[in-house]
Amino acid sequence: MPEPSHEPTPEPVPLPDALPEMARPNHAGPLATAQAQLAAAVERLGYDEGLHTMLATPRRELHVAIPLRRDDGSTQVLHGFRVQHNITRGPGKGGLRYHPSVDIDEVRALAMWMTWKCAVVELPYGGAKGGVAIEPRLYSPGELERVTRRYTSEIMPMIGPERDIMAPDVGTDAQTMAWVMDTYSVNQGYTIPAVVTGKPLEVGGSLGRATATSRGVVHCARAALAESGLDLPDVRVAVQGFGKVGSHAARFFAEGGARVEAVSDEFGAMHRSGGLDLPRLLDHVRRTGSVVDFDGGDPLPGDALLTLDVDVLVPAAVEGVLTHENAPEVKARWVVEGANGPTTPRADAILADRGVVVVPDILANAGGVVVSYFEWVQAQQAYWWTEAEIEAKLAERMATAYAAVAEMARREQVTLRDAALLLSVQRVATAHRTRGLYP
Numbered sequence: 001m002p003e004p005s006h007e008p009t010p011e012p013v014p015l016p017d018a019l020p021e022m023a024r025p026n027h028a029g030p031l032a033t034a035q036a037q038l039a040a041a042v043e044r045l046g047y048d049e050g051l052h053t054m055l056a057t058p059r060r061e062l063h064v065a066i067p068l069r070r071d072d073g074s075t076q077v078l079h080g081f082r083v084q085h086n087i088t089r090g091p092g093k094g095g096l097r098y099h100p101s102v103d104i105d106e107v108r109a110l111a112m113w114m115t116w117k118c119a120v121v122e123l124p125y126g127g128a129k130g131g132v133a134i135e136p137r138l139y140s141p142g143e144l145e146r147v148t149r150r151y152t153s154e155i156m157p158m159i160g161p162e163r164d165i166m167a168p169d170v171g172t173d174a175q176t177m178a179w180v181m182d183t184y185s186v187n188q189g190y191t192i193p194a195v196v197t198g199k200p201l202e203v204g205g206s207l208g209r210a211t212a213t214s215r216g217v218v219h220c221a222r223a224a225l226a227e228s229g230l231d232l233p234d235v236r237v238a239v240q241g242f243g244k245v246g247s248h249a250a251r252f253f254a255e256g257g258a259r260v261e262a263v264s265d266e267f268g269a270m271h272r273s274g275g276l277d278l279p280r281l282l283d284h285v286r287r288t289g290s291v292v293d294f295d296g297g298d299p300l301p302g303d304a305l306l307t308l309d310v311d312v313l314v315p316a317a318v319e320g321v322l323t324h325e326n327a328p329e330v331k332a333r334w335v336v337e338g339a340n341g342p343t344t345p346r347a348d349a350i351l352a353d354r355g356v357v358v359v360p361d362i363l364a365n366a367g368g369v370v371v372s373y374f375e376w377v378q379a380q381q382a383y384w385w386t387e388a389e390i391e392a393k394l395a396e397r398m399a400t401a402y403a404a405v406a407e408m409a410r411r412e413q414v415t416l417r418d419a420a421l422l423l424s425v426q427r428v429a430t431a432h433r434t435r436g437l438y439p
């Protein structure tokens with residue numbers, strides 16, 4: 001995965017003097033971006049320094065050492081983190097990331113973004129995130145199971161279906177969640193599926209979870225297009241990233257009648273005017289592991305996909321791909337962020353100036369956490385819904401959230417990103433004020 005590109009916001013609002021050490025970014029990176037975004041929202045909302053500091057400071061965090069017995073008999077000590085940024089609206093909710101770049105600042109930023117994401121789609125959750133600094137591809141399944149179980153056991157006091165609920169993220173998957181669920185359950189003495197979401201169906205996962213983020217992306221694209229009187233059959237689409245989010249999103253766009261003219265993965269990109277044949281492409285990727293060498297299109301060089309002449313661009317790969325360097329060349333009129341943080345703050349300002357509508361990550365890719373919430377509700381009730389019920393409820397949630405954000409954008413004359421942040425910060429601040437301060 002390439003190093004994410006983080007640039008300073010165009011005119012950062014100063015952080016409060018009273019901000020404690022645990023909320024101060026140690027380096028330029030995601031936490032600096034997250035704090036700058038919050039500061040700008042707080043300034044617009046006119047909140048005082050005390051409330052700003054509360055919103056900016058993680059509620060709880062844990063740094064744990066994870067001694068691992070390697071398959072060769074040696075011992076290695078890994079480092080893991082769990083941060084609950086905010087638990088005012090409900091239990092913490094957020095993924096578990098296994099990646100070498102994981103550090104406490106990254107986890108703090110991702111936890112804060114989860115707070116805003118859950119608030120924007122009105123889930124009864126706060127925001128949390130976990131991570132282990134590890135390159136999972138260099139470890140055997142047995143080693144990854146031992147890391148996961150020891151990490152879970154170390155952070156056990158913090159998690160639980162009413163406290164903090166984990167989900168897969170970069171480098172983890174449904175199997176990882178099954179290990180977390182099992183470790184937690186064995187220690188409590190009974191089976192507790194609701195401690196994690198994104199788990200396999202056979203241990204209490206939800207139908208529709210695997211495709212939920214992609215469906216949410218397409219619902220948001222549809223809602224954005226509808227504001228200009230357009231629908232999917234009117235547009236050409238390019239999707240960067242052909243993994244869990246991008247591949248299903250491309251399929252749903254095509255099924256809805258859009259022409260998906262380009263897709264890419266880390267190995268290359270394929271293009272076809274008039275639209276790629278998605279079922280054949282998906283079959284090719286299943287067989288070969290990549291979109292490269294697909295015989296139904298032509299290869300595209302480098303990052304040309306991002307500046308292709310299409311109507312809708314869906315970055316669904318990694319952070320920081322739309323920068324001040326390529327933003328002036330983007331030809332799409334809509335950017336729908338499947339990935340987290342694909343647009344740098346400077347690129348965002350350029351796209352806004354050029355009239356490109358950016359549907360921000362905390363709204364556009366929230367479908368995953370919405371169906372995670374449905375999974376948690378089903379597990380708590382021990383009663384599982386049909387796929388059709390889940391899809392209908394997801395569509396309704398996404399439409400409501402999009403409408404609320406668009407309304408805020410119109411009222412405040414700001415971008416959808418600023419509006420999504422204003423709306424979610426306001427919801428969390430209102431919850432703080434309504435609950436009051438104990439003691």
Ligand SMILES: NC(=O)c1ccc[n+]([C@@H]2O[C@H](COP(=O)([O-])OP(=O)(O)OC[C@H]3O[C@@H](n4cnc5c(N)ncnc54)[C@H](O)[C@@H]3O)[C@@H](O)[C@H]2O)c1
Nearest residue numbers: 213241242243244245264265266316317338339340365368
């Ligand atoms: N999976 C979810 O439910 C979910 C939910 C919300 C947000 N996200 C975000 O969506 C993004 C993608 O997640 P995912 O779960 O699909 O991951 P994934 O690992 O399944 O897929 C990532 C894809 O991006 C490709 N890729 C990597 N670097 C690339 C590059 N430089 N250019 C083009 N393609 C590249 C990979 O080859 C792969 O096809 C991440 O930012 C993630 O945080 C995922």
